[in-house]
Amino acid sequence: MKPSTIDQVIKDLEAIIARSEQTKSPLGYFAALYHRVTIKVKEGIDSNFFEDGARMEQLDIVFAQRYIDAYHAYQNNEPHNQSWKIAFDLSKEFWPIVLQHLLIGMNAHINLDLGIAAAEISKGKNIDDLKIDFYKINDILSSLVYEVQEELVNIWPMLKRILQHTRNVDDFFVDFSMELARDGAWRFARQLAATPEGEWAKMIHNRDLKVAQKGNLVTVPGWVASSAFKIVRLGERGSIIDKIDQLTVNE
DSSP: OOOSSHHHHHHHHHHHHHHHHHHTOTHHHHHHHHHHHHHHHHHHHHTTOSSOHHHHHHHHHHHHHHHHHHHHHHHTTOOOOHHHHHHHHGGGOSSOOHHHHHHHHHHHIIIIIIHHHHHHHTTTSOGGGGHHHHHHHHHHHHHHHHHHHHHHTTTOTTHHHHHHHOHHHHHHHHHTOHHHHHHHHHHHHHHHHTSOGGGHHHHHHHHHHHHHHHTHHHHSOOHHHHHHHHHHHHHOOSOHHHHHHHHSOOO
């Protein structure tokens, strides 16, 4: 059943986390981060952080459903978009570090899904009325990324030293900044909203291909960054389950 409230979204994400722990799958890393984001959004709605709490809950539900649908389609070997396929396929490889799994999921979800969700809930309305709250949800995500980075140091202690001494790795993070992703997602949302609905499928397909290509920044970041990430990967502490637990919000 598709969720109709943000509480149901949280439960669906918890089910994905639980399944990932049972199967020892790195897919649980992004699910755990997204679970944290959704709880923060719920807290923001409850505290009147957003201009329109009811609209934000609707956006959160439509936004999350795209990830949940993609996850289950992948599990059932059903067709799904290229951006998420690249993200999910990464879970089958040994060398990607936790941060790569998080970034490749964020690439698909922010650069593709967020704009679609914003356009969906703005049908028949002025999408520009959504802009302030649209940017606020990204502020929440950005703040959690910084928070999670500090926690990930416990998983791979060498990370700080590598970032301090390897410019190419630092450039990798800059190229994949949250601000650029947010602005691109908003532009796409406005373009989609201004397009006749009959042409949406083609626009979404073309966008999906571009986002999938951008994912190469994460999966193939270059020789220097790849070598550094391998060092980090060998130094990561704990099992997949331990890492998922580290990323999961403590309630």
